[in-house]
Amino acid sequence: MRKSKLCHLDDLDLLKDGMTIMCGGFGGVGSPPTLIDWILDSGIKGITLISNDAGFPWIGPGKLVTEKRVKRLIASHIGSNPEAGKQMHSGDLEVTFYPQGTLAEKIRAGGMGLGGILVDVGLGTSIEEGKEKVTVNGREYMIEPALQADLAIISCKKADGYGNLIYDQSARNTNPLVASAGNITIAEADEVVDIGQLHPEEIITQGVFVDHVVQSKGVDWKWVWELKQES
Amino acid sequence: MGMGAETRKLIAKRAAEEIEFGMMVNLGIGIPTLVADYIPDSLGVMLHTENGILGMGGSPERGHEDGNLSNAGGYPVSIIKGASFFDSAEAFGMVRRGHLDITILGALEVSGKGDIANWIVPGKRVPGMGGAIDLAQKAKKVIVLMSHTTKDGKPKILTTCSLPLTVKEGANMIITERAVLKIESGGLKLIEIMPGYTVEDVLNSTEAEIEIELVRRN
Numbered sequence: 377m378r379k380s381k382l383c384h385l386d387d388l389d390l391l392k393d394g395m396t397i398m399c400g401g402f403g404g405v406g407s408p409p410t411l412i413d414w415i416l417d418s419g420i421k422g423i424t425l426i427s428n429d430a431g432f433p434w435i436g437p438g439k440l441v442t443e444k445r446v447k448r449l450i451a452s453h454i455g456s457n458p459e460a461g462k463q464m465h466s467g468d469l470e471v472t473f474y475p476q477g478t479l480a481e482k483i484r485a486g487g488m489g490l491g492g493i494l495v496d497v498g499l500g501t502s503i504e505e506g507k508e509k510v511t512v513n514g515r516e517y518m519i520e521p522a523l524q525a526d527l528a529i530i531s532c533k534k535a536d537g538y539g540n541l542i543y544d545q546s547a548r549n550t551n552p553l554v555a556s557a558g559n560i561t562i563a564e565a566d567e568v569v570d571i572g573q574l575h576p577e578e579i580i581t582q583g584v585f586v587d588h589v590v591q592s593k594g595v596d597w598k599w600v601w602e603l604k605q606e607s
Numbered sequence: 608m609g610m611g612a613e614t615r616k617l618i619a620k621r622a623a624e625e626i627e628f629g630m631m632v633n634l635g636i637g638i639p640t641l642v643a644d645y646i647p648d649s650l651g652v653m654l655h656t657e658n659g660i661l662g663m664g665g666s667p668e669r670g671h672e673d674g675n676l677s678n679a680g681g682y683p684v685s686i687i688k689g690a691s692f693f694d695s696a697e698a699f700g701m702v703r704r705g706h707l708d709i710t711i712l713g714a715l716e717v718s719g720k721g722d723i724a725n726w727i728v729p730g731k732r733v734p735g736m737g738g739a740i741d742l743a744q745k746a747k748k749v750i751v752l753m754s755h756t757t758k759d760g761k762p763k764i765l766t767t768c769s770l771p772l773t774v775k776e777g778a779n780m781i782i783t784e785r786a787v788l789k790i791e792s793g794g795l796k797l798i799e800i801m802p803g804y805t806v807e808d809v810l811n812s813t814e815a816e817i818e819i820e821l822v823r824r825n
Contacts, residue, residue: 402658402695403681405674428695429737432681455734456681464733476657476738477699484696497703497741500775545692547675549658552694580694599674601682 380537381589382568385414388588390527390560394422394447398483398525400554402428403456404436406547408531408564410593412439415529424448426525428479428550430457435597441469450523452476456600475503478520480553485522487556487585492521528558531592532581535565536572539586540579548580556585564592610754614784617801618752620645621782622711625750631655633702633742635712636680638752642711653689655707657738659698662690679738699738702745710746712739714753714778716768719795719815721778723751724770736773743774755783755812762814764788764795785809788817796820 397415401407415423416439425446430453431438438457440446448470454460463469474482475497485493494517498504507518530551533544541563543551555561563586598606610618615638623645626632633655634642643665646652654663657679664685667673672683701707714725723743726736743749756762764781781788786809787799796818797809810817 402679403677405658405677405681429735451735453735453737455737461733465730471733471735473735475736475740476695477703477741480695480699495703497744499744501740501772503736503740543692544675545673545686546656546658546660546677548692548694550695553696595674599681601672605669 378538378571381539381583381586382535382537383588383590385410385590388562391415391418391420392526393420394424395420395526396424396426398426398523398528398554398557399437400528400530400549400551401431401436402546402549404431404438404597404599406531406543406549406551407431407436408529408592409595409597410590411529411531411562411564412437413596415440416443416445421445422447424450426450426483426523428452428476430454430460432456432600433459435599444468448472450474450479452479474520480550482520482523483550483553483557486524487553490522492519494518495520524557524559526559528554528561529564530555530561531564531566533565534567534569534574535563535586535589536569536574536583537589538571539563539581539583539589540571540574541565541581541583541586542574542578543580552581555581558587560587561585562588562590564590566592566594610784615641618782618784621787621801622750622752625748625780626650626652626709630708631661631701631706633657633707633710633746635710635739635742637713639711639713640678640680655698655701656684657695657698659693659695660684660686660690661693661701662687664690699741702738702741705745705747707742707746709748709750710742711750711752712743714751714763714773716763716765716770717751717753717778717781718765718768719790719817720793721749721776721790722768723749723773723778724768725773727771729771739773743777748779749774749777750780750782751778752782755785755809760812762812765814766816785812794818798822799824
């Protein structure tokens, strides 16, 4: 019988200062709350964070930025996290921006074992500055190297013991891409099921990309729209 | 910026008139989000979101929100029949591949040639481009919705953009509280005046050169 990848975070010794962490989610939706808190509690700092965005100051990977654990951020957008903007302007946080689709594809390339991608999005803008270019079939492209990370953290709706994953609606977003691009990938699942419980046709991320599965404690933040309703 | 709710609705309603049967459309944050309220169901439009929905529907009733079903701005939405979910790489794959008929977005500046600047004010506000560059460069038609001038009354439709560009020669149409302008073969054409404004008002608050080709609309 196959050994289950389900484990407790206390048994994992993976976190180190200065490591590169890739985090799934989009505006905090689909970001793994339990894994983010685990990283916060570990006290590690100097993280290079790769994420679609900087979340909100109290939501998703935004928490790591707010607590000043991140020294470098690779993202497409930080507008929803003023703390990230403040740290960038003070020089405490180095931010590298990529167009959203390019960033997603750089992560996917990292996960699919490619060296990079050829993309023309951003030609004619400051995005092309310093980029290596190549002409293929008469069209000019930038070479964008693939992205990988020491650790990838993602969330999903259901995981089985092999690490096969399914997602929930728009919380899928960057998670399948990030899952494949980690040297070590931890999936936080709302529900852990036995192997065989997920239909082969519905599995989105194959267990081969996932090293560890942990049970989620659930979202521990309030969404912006919830706070607006309360006020 | 600083526009009243009714003015914002007027701009959104006018933008919705550009949407045709069966189109795939992406709506940006701000006034563009309001456009969804004016697209008739009978058009069978598929709204696209960067986070991975094709077939986005309107806001759910209060109490029926789902934290895992949201638009790219993080606000709860619903889905329509025929909708699908996918990852962010696929969301932009369909954009780059040329399937997006219209993208409607906001801007800080637009030039008479259609250059758009909307993602960075160096040294001041640096939110990042998100999906704006992908969308503005790859959509078949790019419609900019914005206030005609800055808060201080300075023109936002310029001969040349002063801010870093989102896209070069990307915009096809600009809709403001004052006018509807088309960008065709590298030139700006005034095609409609919004209620309460005159041609003079538009010319005086626009820096870029304008050709006047007013169209009478029903």
